[in-house]
Amino acid sequence: MYSLNRSHITYIINLMIFALLMLTLILTGPTAFAEDKKQIKIEQFSLNRSVAYFGEEISASVTVSVQPAFREKVLRLRYYLDDNEIGTQTITEFDPTGNANSVFSFNGAAEGRFLFRVILDIDGGKIQADEVSRQLAILSLPGGMSETQLAGIDDETAPTEDPSPGKPDLEPVQISFNIASPRVGQKIQITSKISNIGDVQADNVLIRMFINGQPYGDDITMNIAAGTQANIETEYLPANEGKKDILVLINPEGEIDEISNRNNLLSKILVVRPAEKATKLEETVAKTEIETTKKDRANLVVYIETISGVHYTTDGKVRIYITNNSQTVETKPFTMGAQLLQGSQGKLWLIRKPVKALKPGETVTLSLSWPENQFSTSNLYVATADIEGVIDETDVRDNNTRPFRVVSTAVVDQIPAFTIERPRKGERLVDNRKLEIKWKSNGDTGKRIRISVLDNETKDKILSSVTSNDGQHSIDLTILDAGEYMLSINPEDSTEVLASSVFYLAAKRPSEAQKLLSPKAGTSYRGGQEVKIIWPESIRKTPGLRLDFFLQETSNKKIVKLNKTPVDAASVGISLQVPDDGSLFGIYTLNVKTPAGKQLARSGEIVLLPNFVSFDQPESDKSKDEIIADLEIARTSFNGKNLEFLVMNNGPAEISASALVGYKFTSYFVRKVPIVSSEDLVICQSSLLAELPQGEGQIISLGRNPDCPLGEREYGSKFVYVVNHFTLPKLLSQRLIDPKPLNNLSKFYWPE
Numbered sequence: 001m002y003s004l005n006r007s008h009i010t011y012i013i014n015l016m017i018f019a020l021l022m023l024t025l026i027l028t029g030p031t032a033f034a035e036d037k038k039q040i041k042i043e044q045f046s047l048n049r050s051v052a053y054f055g056e057e058i059s060a061s062v063t064v065s066v067q068p069a070f071r072e073k074v075l076r077l078r079y080y081l082d083d084n085e086i087g088t089q090t091i092t093e094f095d096p097t098g099n100a101n102s103v104f105s106f107n108g109a110a111e112g113r114f115l116f117r118v119i120l121d122i123d124g125g126k127i128q129a130d131e132v133s134r135q136l137a138i139l140s141l142p143g144g145m146s147e148t149q150l151a152g153i154d155d156e157t158a159p160t161e162d163p164s165p166g167k168p169d170l171e172p173v174q175i176s177f178n179i180a181s182p183r184v185g186q187k188i189q190i191t192s193k194i195s196n197i198g199d200v201q202a203d204n205v206l207i208r209m210f211i212n213g214q215p216y217g218d219d220i221t222m223n224i225a226a227g228t229q230a231n232i233e234t235e236y237l238p239a240n241e242g243k244k245d246i247l248v249l250i251n252p253e254g255e256i257d258e259i260s261n262r263n264n265l266l267s268k269i270l271v272v273r274p275a276e277k278a279t280k281l282e283e284t285v286a287k288t289e290i291e292t293t294k295k296d297r298a299n300l301v302v303y304i305e306t307i308s309g310v311h312y313t314t315d316g317k318v319r320i321y322i323t324n325n326s327q328t329v330e331t332k333p334f335t336m337g338a339q340l341l342q343g344s345q346g347k348l349w350l351i352r353k354p355v356k357a358l359k360p361g362e363t364v365t366l367s368l369s370w371p372e373n374q375f376s377t378s379n380l381y382v383a384t385a386d387i388e389g390v391i392d393e394t395d396v397r398d399n400n401t402r403p404f405r406v407v408s409t410a411v412v413d414q415i416p417a418f419t420i421e422r423p424r425k426g427e428r429l430v431d432n433r434k435l436e437i438k439w440k441s442n443g444d445t446g447k448r449i450r451i452s453v454l455d456n457e458t459k460d461k462i463l464s465s466v467t468s469n470d471g472q473h474s475i476d477l478t479i480l481d482a483g484e485y486m487l488s489i490n491p492e493d494s495t496e497v498l499a500s501s502v503f504y505l506a507a508k509r510p511s512e513a514q515k516l517l518s519p520k521a522g523t524s525y526r527g528g529q530e531v532k533i534i535w536p537e538s539i540r541k542t543p544g545l546r547l548d549f550f551l552q553e554t555s556n557k558k559i560v561k562l563n564k565t566p567v568d569a570a571s572v573g574i575s576l577q578v579p580d581d582g583s584l585f586g587i588y589t590l591n592v593k594t595p596a597g598k599q600l601a602r603s604g605e606i607v608l609l610p611n612f613v614s615f616d617q618p619e620s621d622k623s624k625d626e627i628i629a630d631l632e633i634a635r636t637s638f639n640g641k642n643l644e645f646l647v648m649n650n651g652p653a654e655i656s657a658s659a660l661v662g663y664k665f666t667s668y669f670v671r672k673v674p675i676v677s678s679e680d681l682v683i684c685q686s687s688l689l690a691e692l693p694q695g696e697g698q699i700i701s702l703g704r705n706p707d708c709p710l711g712e713r714e715y716g717s718k719f720v721y722v723v724n725h726f727t728l729p730k731l732l733s734q735r736l737i738d739p740k741p742l743n744n745l746s747k748f749y750w751p752e
Contacts, residue, residue, distance in 0.1 A: 038130060039067045040075060042120050043099065045132045050299060050325055051398040052108045053139050053247065056265050059105045064091065064120055066098045073122050079104055080117040081136070090123065107262045108138035111402055113303035113321070135325040135361075137301045137398040168226065169198035169259040170205060172248045172266035184241050184275040190234040192248045196224040198259050205256065209234060210247040238272040242389070243396045246270050253428075253506060269395060299325040300358075301398045302336070302385040308421040309380075311404045316375075317367045318406055320383050324358035326394070331358045334386040338368065341380040341403045349387065350374070375408040376417040376442055378500065380425070407442060416443035418489045418499035428504040429477065437473045439489060439499065445469060446491040452544075453477070456484040456502055460595045464544040466492055479542060481598040482507040514538070514601040516590060518573070521604020522742065527580025527611045534573035535592055535601050545569035547592055547600070549576075554587040554605055555747045566595050581674030582681065584608045585723055586747040605742055612681065613668065613725075624735040627653040631738055633724055634697065636748035641712045642703025645724050645746060651694035655729070655736070663688045667702060668723045669710040682719075684708035721749045 044063040052058050062077060075091040086106055094100045116136040121129035174193040182188045192209070196202050207220040217234060224230050238244065247267040251258065258264075303321045304311055311318060318338070324331050333356055337349040351368050358364060374381075380403040386393075393399070407419050422438040429435060437451060451473055453463040462480065467473045469491075488500040518534040525531050533549065546566035552559050562576055578584060590603040630650035637644060647663070649655060665686045672680040684707060690698050702711030710717045725745045728736050738744065 039070055039127055040120055040122065040130055041065050042118060042130050042132050045118055045134070047116065047134055047136065049395075050135065051137045051139065051301070051395050053265060053267060054108050054111055055262060056267065057105055057107055057263060058136070059103055060116070060118065062102045062104070062118055062120075064100050064102070066094055066100070068098065070122065070127070071098060073125060075100075076121055076123045077102060077104070078119045078121070079106070080119070081110075081114040082117075111138050113137050113301055113323070135301060135323060137303070137325075139397060139402070166200055167198050167257060167259045168196050168200055168202035168224070169263070170202055170224065170250045170256070171195050171197060171263040172250060173229070175246055175248060175266060175268040177270055181271045181273055182238060183273045184238055187235060187237045190236050190246060190270075192232040192234065193229055194224060194232065194248075194250060195229045196226055199226055201225045202256055202258075206251060206253060207232060208249045208252050210245075210249065211236070212245050213247075238270075241272050241274045243393075244270040244272055245397050255507070267397075269397075296326065296329045297392050297394045298329045298331045298358075299394045299398075300331065300334075300385040300391065301325050302383055302401050304383060304401045304404055306402065306404045308424055309402070309404055310419055310421070311406050312409050313370065313406065314409050316370060316372070316408060318370045320366045320368060320401070321363055322355060322358070322366065322385050323363040324360060325398075326360050328360055330360060331391050333357050334390050335388055336366065336383065336385045337387040338381055338383045341382050350381065352387070355385075370406050375406055376415055376419070377405070380405060407440075409442070416441075416445045416491075416498060418442070418445060418449075420487065420489065420499050420501040423487060423501055423503035425501050426503070427501075428506055435475050435477055435487075435503075437475060437487065439471055441469055441471070445498065446493060448492040450490055450492055451475065452488050452490075453480075454486045454488065455596050456486045459486075462546065462594055462596050463542075475544075476542060477505060479539075479545065479594060479598060479600060480505055481594075481596055483596065513591075513599045516592065516601050516603045519590065519603050519606050521606065524607040524609060525578045526609055527578050529578050531576040531578060531590075531606075531608075532573055533576060533590065533592075535569070539569050539592070539600055540571070542569055546595055548595055549574075550591045550593065551584065551588045551608075552591055553747065554589065556749060560584070578608050579674070580610050581676070582610055582670045583673050585610055585613075585668075585670070585721075587742055587745060607742065607745070610675075612683070613666075613723075622735070624731070624733060626737055627731075627734050628737045628739060629653040629655060629694070630740050630743070631692075631726070631728065632740070632743040633726070633746040636722070636724060636746050638713045638751065639701070641714065642701050643711045643713065643722070643748075644699050644701045644703070645748075646697050646699050647688070647692070647726065648697035649692040649694055653736075654694045655692045655731070663726050663729050665700060665724065665726045667708065668725075669719045670721055670723075671710075671719045673720050682708075682710050684710070719750055721747055723747050 041064065042062060043065045044061070046061050048059040048061075060079065064075065064077070066075065071094050077089040077091065078085060079087045087104055089102055089104060091100045091102060114136045115133050117131060117133040119129050119131045121127070171194070172192060173195045174191075176191045176193075178189040178191070179186065190209075192207070194205070194207065201223060203223050204221055205224055207222070209216045216236070220232055222230060245267060246269070247265060250264045251261065254261065301323045303323070305319070320336065322336065333354065335352055335354050337353070338351040339349050350371065353366060353368060355364060355366070382403055383401040385399045405419070407417075419440040419442065420437075421440065422436060423429070447469055448466055449469045450464060450466050452461050453475070454461050462485075463475065465473070465475060482505050484502060484504055486500055486502050488497045490497045514536045516533065516535055518532045519525075535547070539545065539547075547569050548566055549562040550559050551562060567574060585608065587605050587607055589605055591599055592601040593599050629652065632648045632650055633645050634648040635646040665688070667684040667686070669682040669684065670680065671682065675681050684702065686700060686702065686708065688698060688700060692698060702708045710719055710722070723745065728738055
């Protein structure tokens with residue numbers, strides 16, 4: 001009886017415990033489910049690249065899941081670089097499981113290391129948002145190029161929908177290798193597929209390739225029709241192992257006006273294996289590489305804070321940040337270093353520092369003691385993570401910082417120096433030639449400074465301006481040609497240049513030179529007379545502008561420079577005395593240029609004559625009927641041994657032989673320049689009595705003239721040049737007017 005009762009009691013107790021457990025599960029089940037399932041969630045998120053170049057397209061793929069109660073709501077995806085919102089998308093359609101996919105593409109518009117964030121929420125709703133993030137590094141352009149060299153890559157105003165017709169749109173769509181992972185010394189073919197998705201053909205497309213940030217091979221120029229693609233084959237022979245960053249850049253100078261320049265570059269990593277050592281090792285090596293590519297790898301990203309390429313320090317230390325961007329793999333300990341950007345092969349490291357192993361996502365801050373003699377210099381440096389290559393990484397492009405200078409802002413014992421913030425080194429000015437110069441002063445640099453623009457090749461000073469040392473100044477560069485220039489800054493009371501920066505001016509549409517105010521076209525000047533040269537006021541008002549002056553002969557384009565040193569454009573004008581020694585004899589144009597060769601102004605044709613040249617007076621009898629005929633010495637040359645010139649009647653009037661008294665020709669043979677004796681000059685006279693109908697001519701042969709000893713081509717008759725001139729014939733009953741009297745004179749040099 002006792003055992004039965006005890007069994008009964010045990011059964012009842014167990015039943016109660018079971019009931020209590022079921023009740024607990026019923027009460028806690030919905031809560032647990034709610035914790036496991038968020039109402040809205042970002043299920044998957046990936047970036048097509050964790051490292052990109054400035055201007056290169058980056059794509060984010062996002063998959064979201066939504067509970068049934070919220071599928072009729074408008075969901076919103078917001079994208080950020082750090083705290084700056086760069087885009088928004090709305091999601092309104094889902095598959096039967098409540099999932100939706102979205103792709104967001106953008107171009108890296110600023111250099112640096114960023115946290116790329118994606119936030120999912122309900123537009124106008126108060127439900128808890130979901131957020132994911134990844135590290136993203138955007139690198140400076142390859143080969144030290146500045147962002148303006150892409151000529152409008154930051155085209156925020158470019159239409160994204162329904163773009164304007166009539167423009168090409170160039171895009172590199174694929175980079176491929178005929179050998180996926182070559183060995184050192186194994187030649188491969190790099191195929192770059194270039195597409196024109198615009199409306200019209202692109203002519204003279206410039207295509208440039210970079211390998212590890214340096215230009216490779218010659219630029220390629222080709223035409224690409226609208227809606228077509230072109231393949232470019234490039235041979236590459238890797239000389240050492242490692243990862244090679246292959247980058248293709250289209251239209252680097254921005255000379256082609258495109259619908260958008262934001263899709264003009266594409267990069268891809270090529271892994272080069274060590275050279276083959278033995279055939280028997282091939283299988284082992286291949287197997288090892290396959291295993292290596294399958295496993296997760298670390299990814300180091302190194303970053304330094306700069307302002308316009310300058311890192312400022314108050315305590316003499318340079319701070320470098322290194323992040324392990326991998327989500328799963330810890331690195332080995334490694335060594336980082338800093339060195340000159342443009343050093344020689346095998347250059348020494350300015351600084352070497354060991355770094356501990358970094359956990360996934362971990363960032364380490366390194367405070368490097370910078371050498372005192374390297375502060376506030378013009379030297380550019382680069383910091384590199386893992387200089388010994390001990391870490392197997394997914395991408396090595398972000399192992400280097402952007403180039404930087406180091407400037408100490410410590411007040412004590414500061415060395416006087418300037419830091420040029422604009423123009424940046426290598427900056428290219430395209431459309432706006434008005435340069436806004438910005439700089440910072442370190443130490444005692446004075447209240448006023450001199451800013452100069454020099455031709456970077458010849459170091460000739462082109463523009464110069466004195467201004468207040470207030471950190472900014474505007475200078476007009478519209479007068480300068482395209483090319484490479486240097487801007488320098490020095491204190492007003494010193495010639496020592498304390499800062500300089502090289503920049504470029506891109507080509508622009510040519511503009512016609514202005515007309516000189518003096519001399520006037522058609523004016524004739526004799527030996528000893530003064531020619532006043534006066535240029536337009538717009539040239540005089542250009543600060544710091546300097547001028548050179550050139551005479552150019554009309555007949556053979558020979559050029560004579562008039563000034564030894566450049567002349568200040570602010571002057572009212574200068575005077576030129578015409579020499580009387582035969583060194584200037586003929587028809588010329590006067591050209592005004594900058595020392596760099598840009599033409600600013602020019603005159604019309606003027607005549608410069610020595611005093612031994614004489615002309616008959618023009619017909620003065622006004623009672624005669626006036627006729628017009630353009631008479632011209634159209635050609636002077638040797639015909640065999642004889643020197644000949646052709647006299648043409650270009651009309652409109654015809655001149656008959658019966659009405660003609662005769663042409664008078666004078667030939668001035670200059671045998672030596674300058675003329676110092678009577679033997680250096682021979683003057684010959686000849687005449688012609690013949691009909692000269694409109695459109696026809698007569699040949700005058702000096703070699704057949706017994707009174708002209710220098711009309712034949714032989715050594716004894718050699719001359720420097722001969723000037724032929726004829727005076728207008730005097731007609732019996734008519735007065736002849738020549739509308740183009742300058743072509744009655746010709747100049748011919750002895751052929752060499």
